[in-house]
Amino acid sequence: MKIGITGTGSYIPSIITKNEAFLQHHFMETDGTTFDQDNTVIIEKFKAITGIAERRYAKPEFKTSDMGYLAAEKAISHAGIDKEELDYIIFAHNFGDLVQGKIQGDTLPSLATRVKHLLRIKNPNCVAYDLIFGCPGWIEGVVQAKAFIKSGMAKKCLVIGGETLSRVIDQHDRDSMIFSDGAGATILEANPSSGEILSHATQTFAEEEAYYLYFDKTNSAEGCKDTRYIKMQGRKIYEFACIHVPKAMASCLDKSGVGIEAVKKIFIHQANEKMDEAIIKRFYKIYGKDVPENIMPMSIHELGNSSVATIPTLYDLVLKGELPQHELQKGDVVIFASVGAGMNVNAIVYRY
Numbered sequence: 011m012k013i014g015i016t017g018t019g020s021y022i023p024s025i026i027t028k029n030e031a032f033l034q035h036h037f038m039e040t041d042g043t044t045f046d047q048d049n050t051v052i053i054e055k056f057k058a059i060t061g062i063a064e065r066r067y068a069k070p071e072f073k074t075s076d077m078g079y080l081a082a083e084k085a086i087s088h089a090g091i092d093k094e095e096l097d098y099i100i101f102a103h104n105f106g107d108l109v110q111g112k113i114q115g116d117t118l119p120s121l122a123t124r125v126k127h128l129l130r131i132k133n134p135n136c137v138a139y140d141l142i143f144g145c146p147g148w149i150e151g152v153v154q155a156k157a158f159i160k161s162g163m164a165k166k167c168l169v170i171g172g173e174t175l176s177r178v179i180d181q182h183d184r185d186s187m188i189f190s191d192g193a194g195a196t197i198l199e200a201n202p203s204s205g206e207i208l209s210h211a212t213q214t215f216a217e218e219e220a221y222y223l224y225f226d227k228t229n230s231a232e233g234c235k236d237t238r239y240i241k242m243q244g245r246k247i248y249e250f251a252c253i254h255v256p257k258a259m260a261s262c263l264d265k266s267g268v269g270i271e272a273v274k275k276i277f278i279h280q281a282n283e284k285m286d287e288a289i290i291k292r293f294y295k296i297y298g299k300d301v302p303e304n305i306m307p308m309s310i311h312e313l314g315n316s317s318v319a320t321i322p323t324l325y326d327l328v329l330k331g332e333l334p335q336h337e338l339q340k341g342d343v344v345i346f347a348s349v350g351a352g353m354n355v356n357a358i359v360y361r362y
Contacts, residue, residue: 013156014205014360017091017197018326019084021077021172022313025067029053029187037184038229040241045184056187061283065190065314067176073107075124077193078172081322082125085168089197093131097164099138100155101125101172102147102318104351105240108177113237115178125170144223145279145350146212147171147318148194149358152346153210155198170195171318180239182229188282189240190314194322205362208343211262212356215254222247223351248285251349256293258355259347266359270297272343273305275328275336279348280310280320289347307336321346338362 033049045052057063068077078101086093101122106115122138143150148171155167172193179186225238255278263270276293278286286306294301309324316323325346328336338344340362347357 011160011200012202012204012206013159013198013200014207015196016199016201016204017085017087017089018195018322018329019081019088020194020323020326021080021192022323023066023068023072023077023191025069026064027067028064029057029062032187035181036230038182040229042229042231052184053187056184059282059284060188061308061311062188062314063311066192066316068174068191070110073109074103074105074172074174074193075107075121075128077174077191078121078170078195079125079128081172081193081195082129082168082170085195085197089199091166091197091199093129094133094136095166096131096133096136096168098155098158098167099126099136099170100141100151100167101138101170102141102143102151103172104142104144104147104317105173105178108174110177121172122170144352144354145281145317145320146348146354146356148322149346149348149356150212150354152196152198152207152358153212153356156207159198159200165199167198168195169198171322173317173319175240175317178240180228180241182233183239183241185242185244188315190316192313192316192319192323194319194326196322205360208268208359208361209262209266210356210358211258211265213254213258213354215250215353215355219250219353222250222353248282250353251281251285252288252292254355255289255347255349256296259293259345259357260296262357262359263345268343268359270294270299273345274342275338275344276306277321277325277344277346278306279350280308280313280324281315281349283308283310304335307333309333317350321348
């Protein structure tokens with residue numbers, strides 16, 4: 011039974027925030043001390059490492075569930091299915107619905123339930139639940155959807171990845187420049203004419219790695235101590251990812267029975283351009299190969315890091331011809347791979 015992706019959709023927010031918007035920010039170390047370098051130098055170094063020149067932020071009236079709903083509508087339409095036939099809605103995110111000016115995330119009801127409500131799905135047997143798995147959440151949702159379908163528990167599943175990280179960033183933390191907003195959605199079903207998930211690999215490292223990404227107060231001593239923001243140990247994440255993601259990708263590829271030469275594209279979490287390039291280089295080194303040209307589509311330069319939304323959004327952009335230098339032909343083998351809070355690592359080998 012071939013289980014694959016039959017529809018994709020994405021929502022890219024309309025507010026474009028360029029790097030220059032951060033020139034007036036007062037960046038600080040975690041202890042509240044000011045950096046010796048001025049913001050121009052900080053931003054130039056940031057762009058050289060991450061590749062990010064601009065990112066997208068959601069309009070104030072749009073919450074994560076709203077963006078997920080809009081992406082889901084497109085995926086359902088693209089798949090050509092009746093929304094009432096959906097057996098599961100899986101919404102991968104990290105912070106729930108965030109409203110500007112509020113200090114709490116809202117997950118009551120779940121974001122998946124909110125999407126089902128917005129889609130006006132009446133079928134009570136369509137089960138909606140959220141998945142908290144860091145940036146690799148969409149991939150893990152796809153893995154779960156495949157398991158439901160393979161077991162006979164489901165025929166059609168909607169998997170969404172969405173986030174509004176712009177509302178949990180500390181303006182005094184230079185890492186705030188990385189994060190962005192967005193949502194991507196996919197329909198999974200057993201369909202002879204669809205693509206096929208060939209294998210997957212997932213790991214959680216929860217010893218000293220568990221809190222490489224965490225929630226904490228602002229870097230400013232004058233800021234509200236009761237409000238929490240997304241924080242990360244960037245250097246440790248970089249080193250962790252470069253070691254463990256290539257191994258997970260290789261393990262996944264080996265389980266698939268497909269040779270490295272057959273891989274046409276690698277859709278990797280858009281976290282940091284230099285890190286992603288290093289991961290791909292180490293992956294090919296495992297097989298004694300050089301990295302092929304044009305193997306890795308990238309959206310981070312214009313869209314930033316929208317966490318769990320990056321891969322489904324990137325995949326949708328390629329399928330819809332929005333990245334003309336990248337395209338897929340029927341039968342092409344691709345790899346999806348991600349790393350994020352947990353620390354979680356996962357990968358899927360997929361035949362388009």
